[in-house]
Amino acid sequence: MSASLIFLIVVALAAVGFVLGRGRAMASAGGDIRNLHSLPSYYAFNVALSALVPALILLVVWLIAQPALIENRVQSMIPQDRYADRGELSLIMSDVRRVADGLDLAVERDALTREEASSIRTEFTDVRSRLADIGVALGSDVDRTTLTAAQRYRALNATGNAIRNALVILAALAGLGLSLWKTNHEFRARNSVEKVVMALLIGAASLAILTTVGIVLSLIFNTVEFFKLYPAMDFFFGTTWSPSFGGGSELGILPLFWGTFYISLIALAVAVPIGLFAAVYLSEYASPYVRGFAKPLLEVLAGIPTIVYGLFALLTVGPLLVSVFGEQGGLGWMQGGTAVMTAGLVMGIMLIPFVSSLSDDIINSVPQSMRDGSLGLGATKSETIRQVVLPAALPGIVGAVLLAASRAIGETMIVVLGAGAAARLSLNPFDAMTTVTAKIVSQLTGDADFASPEALVAFALGMTLFVITLALNVFALWIVRTYREQYE
């Protein structure tokens, strides 16, 4: 029986429990729901959830744990002299899994009987050709260790699955029986359903947090690996970025960092004033009608995938800038379409709806009584906005700007297409430069060896970026908090 079938069985048991629970509760109340502590549906849900939740948790844990355990057991069957390092071992193991899968398929297609599959020997059977007959292609002949390992793998899997199935169904039945036994008109089904709901919510929240922790841990782990191979001082303070997979790379973060900073700065210089003014217009001056279509329109702009903005940078903005600031324009500042300016402008355009939408919400949340107070003193609308509304909204706006900065720093596609790939420390905004994110992509794509510093540096770059955006967000929160203390 497969896991999905077990799942369906558990669900069916829960459905049965739902009906039984309801019936039993009604019976114990003598058919009168006023005698029940909770509404009948709570008793029904209580029984259904008791059957469902523990069984499913068991199933999920089993599904995660079993492959890891079996892998371990089978690995120990492979003799030490067959492999030199972990990489080779994992190659052998993937062979084992393929053979095991092939045998499964063969049994399914009746090319082999169950007994044959677990007893065939390389000495007597050409496993490779028999598997090829049913469409499983193997890279090399199957040797004895691999075949016995694969057979062991299948055997372990089969017992594991059988035990799993039995235990999961047993858990569902136990939950069902226990909760049915507890069901009577005095049982506080409402409260116990409440607890389960809370547990589910906590579960969802912790899953999100655990995932984040997992991501951070994997970043940290790989970053540490990188710093074992490459000195941290050279990484943080090196002014040259020239990775070469042949060795002798210089991996200084400063040029990348400067590119990120410069492009973000230009992007914010574009997005913050325009976005803010747009927000002020939308929230203070626009009629409800204009607001009704302009705001959704701006939000659509926020939904455009960044690769589209990247194309816009590459095909429109870049050439336009070259024609003005390039050789033809007579200035000769700009060599090619890809430049800090190109990426910065387009990124700024991308951030406008982000800034304006957030600021609009914040400006709207300034109480009307503030505006009334100022207008009532004979201030004009723009005086009111400048001197009362914006100062009151300032902490929120600063927060919005810092969030926009986080996005600018993390942006990749616009940089790849708009700013070029040359890591360079230059003050000229018309030079091509690149950013941390763009380099993370280029270090990990292509056939890099994942153990080399040239590939691992991507994790160190990612970690640095993560720390910076985190600091930025914390700073944003801190600003919002301190101002709030002062004003509320």
Place this chain on the structure above:
Amino acid sequence: MYDSPNSEAKIGQKAIKISANKVQVYYGDTHAIKDVDVQIEDKTVTAFIGPSGCGKSTFLRCLNRMNDTIDICRVEGEILLDGEDIYDKRVDPVQLRAKVGMVFQKPNPFPKSIYDNIAYGPRIHGLARSKADLDDIVEKSLRRGAIWNEVKDRLHAPGTGLSGGQQQRLCIARAIATEPEVLLMDEPCSALDPIATGQVEELIDELRENFSVVIVTHSMQQAARVSQKTAFFHLGNLVEYGMTGQIFTNPNDPRTESYITGRIG
């Protein structure tokens, strides 16, 4: 604390500050104020009373054109301030509001320091020639707002940090600082405790010397305590307008009497 009939007679002869004739107000299709005629006297406290929803705030907001800020609101009729129609095209509502100040139901200090709250109006209207001048205006306004002693040591602390009653007196002082001629107050004490209410009422009584004060209140005791003239509104109509003492002791209209004795509310 009624004024004696004698002093009322004297007050009755004061100059007319605001004169409203046949004022109609509509919110979209709702007819909120119907045919209201009222003469508001200078250096007098006039109270607007009436059940909630009868249009007191709406009418009050007509007097400084705060209703202009509500899109669906339409005002008809004539309102004269010192004989000039305030709804005339040539009148700048912004300028008007400097002359006819307003204090709101809920204290609404700006998120600025106490000093900057008071200095807000004078700065906008260019009333101070120098920093010293401005300091002077701030102090004078805070004194007239009867809050100087409580805040003089923390002028640069945020105004939002004061208690509710102090905030409301700050807002009154802020309105006074622009040197208005009329001060409109929309239920200025409804968010305050009895002690703060007493302080604000005392203040209103003092303000009468320099301003014409119009106060909306749903407390009849308050109207009786602070006002010389009272207008009773009911369902958008001005039912009765006269000397406070007379309205409360001997009303002409049966609706006024029912309201005062607590039968409409």
